[in-house]
Amino acid sequence: MNKETTKDIPDSSTVYKGVTVTLQNLTKEFVDKKGKVTVAVNDFSVTIPAGKLVGLLGPSGCGKSTTLYMICGLHKPDAGAILFDDEDVTNTPPEKRGIGMVFQNYALYPHMTVKQNIMFPLENLRVPHKEALVRAQKLAELVHIGDLMDRKPNQLSGGQQQRVAIARALVKEPRVLLLDEPLSNLDARLRLQTREEIRRIQKETGITTIFVTHDQEEAMSISDEIIVMNEGIKQQIGHPQDVYEEPVNLFVAKFLGNPQINIVPGILAGGKCLLENGEVIDSGINQPDQEVLFGMRPEYLKLSKQGKILATVDLVEHIGRDTMLICVLHGLNLKVRAIIPSEYRFAPGDEVRFECSKLFVFNKTTGERYK
Numbered sequence: 507m508n509k510e511t512t513k514d515i516p517d518s519s520t521v522y523k524g525v526t527v528t529l530q531n532l533t534k535e536f537v538d539k540k541g542k543v544t545v546a547v548n549d550f551s552v553t554i555p556a557g558k559l560v561g562l563l564g565p566s567g568c569g570k571s572t573t574l575y576m577i578c579g580l581h582k583p584d585a586g587a588i589l590f591d592d593e594d595v596t597n598t599p600p601e602k603r604g605i606g607m608v609f610q611n612y613a614l615y616p617h618m619t620v621k622q623n624i625m626f627p628l629e630n631l632r633v634p635h636k637e638a639l640v641r642a643q644k645l646a647e648l649v650h651i652g653d654l655m656d657r658k659p660n661q662l663s664g665g666q667q668q669r670v671a672i673a674r675a676l677v678k679e680p681r682v683l684l685l686d687e688p689l690s691n692l693d694a695r696l697r698l699q700t701r702e703e704i705r706r707i708q709k710e711t712g713i714t715t716i717f718v719t720h721d722q723e724e725a726m727s728i729s730d731e732i733i734v735m736n737e738g739i740k741q742q743i744g745h746p747q748d749v750y751e752e753p754v755n756l757f758v759a760k761f762l763g764n765p766q767i768n769i770v771p772g773i774l775a776g777g778k779c780l781l782e783n784g785e786v787i788d789s790g791i792n793q794p795d796q797e798v799l800f801g802m803r804p805e806y807l808k809l810s811k812q813g814k815i816l817a818t819v820d821l822v823e824h825i826g827r828d829t830m831l832i833c834v835l836h837g838l839n840l841k842v843r844a845i846i847p848s849e850y851r852f853a854p855g856d857e858v859r860f861e862c863s864k865l866f867v868f869n870k871t872t873g874e875r876y877k
């Protein structure tokens with residue numbers, strides 16, 4: 507083996523070590539045949555800490571895959587830079603970046619066995635066959651498919667195929683693992699199982715991992731941090747619970763949470779929140795008087811005899827441990843959802859009073875959240 511090749515291949519005893527991934531003002535535009543420009547990723551800056559699993563989250567078409575393609579080098583950014591630790595990799599060819607990627611439609615080679623699929627990237631790197639075998643077996647065991655090595659992809663379940671794709675991405679011992687909707691083809695139960703598996707593998711290997719999904723619950727449950735993106739623009743990054751509890755704007759508040767946050771129009775006057783039906787809630791927000799939008803998460807609406815938010819029950823849904831009340835706010839022809847303990851029994855037509863334990867206030871035009 508020549509020197510050049512040896513340098514490219516991490517030794518099989520290498521301990522995985524994640525790098526810090528820094529994206530600086532990344533921008534990517536696409537121009538279609540008619541000359542129409544789509545800004546897929548717009549001035550996107552973020553730091554992804556070494557060894558963490560970060561969920562990249564946003565609606566379809568918001569630029570998630572494009573961001574991953576730029577990190578792995580398949581798309582060249584129009585502007586901005588990509589750093590792995592202090593190394594600028596913006597112009598480094600994909601095969602020299604040390605990336606493992608599982609694509610949105612994780613294609614395995616159908617004519618190859620599991621073993622051949624996993625070993626394929628190593629053959630490209632001209633790793634000696636014996637060593638490649640050892641490494642493939644090690645990875646297969648890590649993802650719990652060690653006993654399926656001689657099967658072809660069509661003899662595997664969806665979840666097993668997914669794990670082969672993950673093993674194939676890991677076999678080069680990458681510095682960064684990119685997973686683009688790796689669970690999209692799985693049924694609900696397998697999805698849950700596989701996402702826990704991904705979490706375990708990521709923890710065991712310590713590879714910096716970016717996990718793309720449009721499923722907010724999935725992202726919230728396995729990520730150390732989440733990045734919420736919309737229309738190519740980063741909205742917020744943080745610990746999942748922090749982003750949920752302290753959204754920076756209306757988009758993030760609405761995107762996270764199921765059932766969705768209740769949005770109610772009202773007025774901010776002298777630091778007090780006036781709902782349009784005349785109810786008043788203190789806010790402590792120091793902003794000029796203006797029309798605003800209030801956000802109340804369903805679990806923040808608490809039943810209370812002194813509550814200032816009056817409503818009539820429209821529908822009662824039992825959702826396991828809790829009950830969801832769908833109510834019409836008095837004075838506003840507007841429905842809100844409240845999650846209450848299941849011991850309360852209500853029927854349509856009942857009058858209820860709520861207190862809102864936490865109220866978000868948003869600028870009506872920009873969606874910015876006032877604090």
Ligand SMILES: Nc1ncnc2c1ncn2[C@@H]1O[C@H](COP(=O)(O)OP(=O)(O)OP(=O)(O)O)[C@@H](O)[C@H]1O
Pocket residue numbers: 536537538544545546564565566567568569570571572573610720
């Ligand atoms: N090769 C391309 N040529 C032209 N436009 C593209 C190309 N790739 C992506 N786009 C556009 O860029 C935007 C972002 O696409 P991208 O695939 O990054 O979205 P996404 O967030 O991954 O969506 P999804 O959740 O549906 O996979 C979309 O408007 C898309 O149509």
Ligand SMILES: [Mg+2]
Pocket residue numbers: 570571572610686
């Ligand atoms: Mg995509």
